[in-house]
Amino acid sequence: MTNSSLNAANFGNILKTVVESFNPGHLAHAIRRKVPENKLVEHIRNELLLQPNTKVAKHFSHQYGYFGKITFLYQPGVDLFALYDGYLHGIEVKLPTLKNNFVFYKGVDEALAQSTYGLDFSWIIHFYPIGYANLYSYCKWMEYTIKNSRCPSIGYIAATTKTCQFCVCPKKPFSKALKVDEDLKNAVSHIRNDLNRRLRQ
Secondary structure, X not given: OOHHHHHHHHHHHHXXXXXXXXOHHHHHHHHOOOOOHXXXXXXXXXXXXXXXXXXXXXXEOOOOOEEOOEEOOOXXXXXXXXXXXXXXXXXXXXXXXXXXXXXXXXXXXXXHHHHHHOOOEEEEEEEOOOOOOOHHHHHHHHHHHHHHOOOOXXXXXXXXXXXXXXXXXXXXXXXXXXXXXXXHHHHHHHHHHHHHHHHHO
C-alpha cells in the first residue's frame, strides 16, 4: 500500500467514526433547519478538529479569478476541507430528508470538480434518515457509479443513525490520476498551495 492510499484509508476510518457519532438527537435538530446538511457539516468539522494531525476549514468556494493563462470558472463549493497528515481531503455532505427528492448520485459532480482545487482525495457522505425508501439501492447504485467512473480519488460513506458503511475507499490522489495541460497544472498547483497555507494558519 502506498503512502497516499494508506492516508486515504486512515482518514476514511476517522471520517467513518466521526459520522457514526451523529446521533438521532443531532439528526432531529438538523432536519428542522432550512439546509439540513449544515448541521452535519458542523458536527463533522468539530469532531475532526479533535483529531491529531488534522486541520479543517468549512464552506469554501469561489476564491479565485485568474492565474496565468487560465480563468477560473464558477468553482464548486466544498462543505469541508481537511489537511490530514500532509494530504488534502474534500468532503461533500448530503443529508436527504423524507420530504425531498434525492438522486442517488448526489455529490458526484461536486466531488469530481473538487479536483480543480488541487485536492488529493474527495469524499461523499450520504446520511439517510431511518426508513428512507430504497436506502439499500441508493447506496449500491452510488457505489457502482463511483467505481464505474474509474476515478480512484473519490471515497463514499453511507450512514444512518444505526449503521455506517465505508463503501468506497480512494486509492490514488487526483494529481496522480492523469497528465494534464501545463497551464492547468500550474493553476491547480497555485490553488493547492493557497489552500495549504490557509489550513496551516
